[in-house]
Amino acid sequence: MADVDLTELATIFQDTLTRIDNLVFTTGEPSDELGTISSMAIDVDAKVLYGPKTVAGWGPGKLLTGADGRDPEFRTSGGYLQVRLIGDTDWQNLIPVADLPEGPPGPTPIISIGTVETAPSGDPAGASFGGTAEEPVLNLILPRGGKGDGGNAAWSPVIANVVDGARRVLQITDWTGGGGTKPATGFIGATGLVATAALATDIRGGGGAGSGDMTAANNLSELTDVGAARTKLSVYSKGEADTAMGSKADLVGGKIPVAQIPAVALVDTFTVASQAAMLALTAQPGDVAIRSDLSKSFILQAEPASTLGNWKELLTPTVVVPVKSSAGQMQAGTNATDFATAKDAADAQTPATVTPATAAAGLNFSNFNNAEITLTAALTVGAPSGGYPGKTGMLDLIQNATGGWNPAWHSNYILPPGFGVQSTANGRTCVPYRCEAGGKVRLYSPSKWTS
Numbered sequence: 001m002a003d004v005d006l007t008e009l010a011t012i013f014q015d016t017l018t019r020i021d022n023l024v025f026t027t028g029e030p031s032d033e034l035g036t037i038s039s040m041a042i043d044v045d046a047k048v049l050y051g052p053k054t055v056a057g058w059g060p061g062k063l064l065t066g067a068d069g070r071d072p073e074f075r076t077s078g079g080y081l082q083v084r085l086i087g088d089t090d091w092q093n094l095i096p097v098a099d100l101p102e103g104p105p106g107p108t109p110i111i112s113i114g115t116v117e118t119a120p121s122g123d124p125a126g127a128s129f130g131g132t133a134e135e136p137v138l139n140l141i142l143p144r145g146g147k148g149d150g151g152n153a154a155w156s157p158v159i160a161n162v163v164d165g166a167r168r169v170l171q172i173t174d175w176t177g178g179g180g181t182k183p184a185t186g187f188i189g190a191t192g193l194v195a196t197a198a199l200a201t202d203i204r205g206g207g208g209a210g211s212g213d214m215t216a217a218n219n220l221s222e223l224t225d226v227g228a229a230r231t232k233l234s235v236y237s238k239g240e241a242d243t244a245m246g247s248k249a250d251l252v253g254g255k256i257p258v259a260q261i262p263a264v265a266l267v268d269t270f271t272v273a274s275q276a277a278m279l280a281l282t283a284q285p286g287d288v289a290i291r292s293d294l295s296k297s298f299i300l301q302a303e304p305a306s307t308l309g310n311w312k313e314l315l316t317p318t319v320v321v322p323v324k325s326s327a328g329q330m331q332a333g334t335n336a337t338d339f340a341t342a343k344d345a346a347d348a349q350t351p352a353t354v355t356p357a358t359a360a361a362g363l364n365f366s367n368f369n370n371a372e373i374t375l376t377a378a379l380t381v382g383a384p385s386g387g388y389p390g391k392t393g394m395l396d397l398i399q400n401a402t403g404g405w406n407p408a409w410h411s412n413y414i415l416p417p418g419f420g421v422q423s424t425a426n427g428r429t430c431v432p433y434r435c436e437a438g439g440k441v442r443l444y445s446p447s448k449w450t451s
Contacts, residue, residue: 152179387435
């Protein structure tokens with residue numbers, strides 16, 4: 001590349017100003033796609049000027065540094081893009097600013113905060129950008145603030161209650177415990193401190209319905225009518241308390257000695273005659289008698305009168321005597337309150353003998369858990385009844401000496417596939433069953449044998 005001086009550069013610009021469509025700034029040689037015919041291009045890094053552009057391209061560049069190696073600098077002033085070599089004082093006009101093309105709008109940057117470092121107090125603050133042009137990241141260095149001066153200790157007011165005729169007001173008479181200059185003193189008014197008691201706020205409540213202040217009394221003896229006062233206050237005198245407590249037993253070690261227990265009549269009565277004997281006892285006020293029979297217990301207390309007619313019943317608890325359930329109740333499954341013994345459970349499992357006539361009318365499953373049915377003729381078993389859902393047991397079907405009887409079952413019996421009974425003379429068929437909802441009974445596969 002050939003060096004040119006500033007005068008030659010100005011001549012070149014003057015010759016091409018009328019033909020410049022735009023001015024292209026690049027870093028490196030401009031590509032053929034940039035600019036149009038007669039455009040100029042400046043490589044701002046190498047400080048090389050290209051153009052004017054022809055159909056053949058940009059052509060060779062021209063170094064913009066002066067003969068002594070000084071770099072040029074550019075500015076806009078007076079409506080022109082101007083240039084001068086660094087160290088010179090005079091600027092030379094290159095291109096009117098109005099002729100410079102306006103570039104495309106740049107992207108709106110989205111700035112985010114990156115790192116924030118705390119520097120020691122007194123260091124200068126700093127900032128730097130990172131990221132991209134579209135999404136710059138601002139990194140900050142912020143010095144720590146200096147330590148502030150210590151404040152004074154807080155003051156506490158000394159407050160007095162001041163009598164101002166019928167009024168009561170508050171006055172701050174002094175301040176204590178603080179540092180520095182004490183705050184002002186004065187009376188407390190609605191908006192702050194005031195100079196006089198007359199301007200202060202009255203803290204005394206309004207007058208009541210009474211005629212004067214209440215005077216204290218050390219004890220009831222100072223009252224005019226002590227008895228009336230005790231009655232209204234429900235308070236006993238010492239004499240009244242001694243009389244009331246005189247008949248009471250003293251506690252010794254938290255217990256009443258046997259010798260001090262009042263006369264108590266304890267009678268176990270199970271017949272009307274013995275109850276009458278108890279009523280013949282001489283009762284003293286406060287005596288207690290206990291009577292019991294098979295179903296109830298009574299606690300009686302004598303009234304203050306000494307006659308037995310004044311016994312009064314204090315407590316009449318009902319004694320529930322347990323009732324034993326029966327085998328039939330266990331078979332029916334309806335008793336939810338009575339108790340059952342092991343023998344009752346065994347009795348409930350004892351097979352019931354059911355005649356063919358009963359079977360023909362239908363089996364009542366509330367009468368048995370297990371049943372034996374002797375077959376003596378052609379039999380039609382009627383609809384089942386009485387069984388609760390979930391009840392189980394066995395039906396033992398027994399052929400007589402003739403044998404060959406096969407019962408017909410009501411439709412409410414659910415039979416397994418291929419159900420049949422042992423038809424041999426004296427043969428037996430044991431059929432498990434289970435009662436179900438809707439009055440149905442399910443029969444299971446039987447066991448057959450000949451006795």
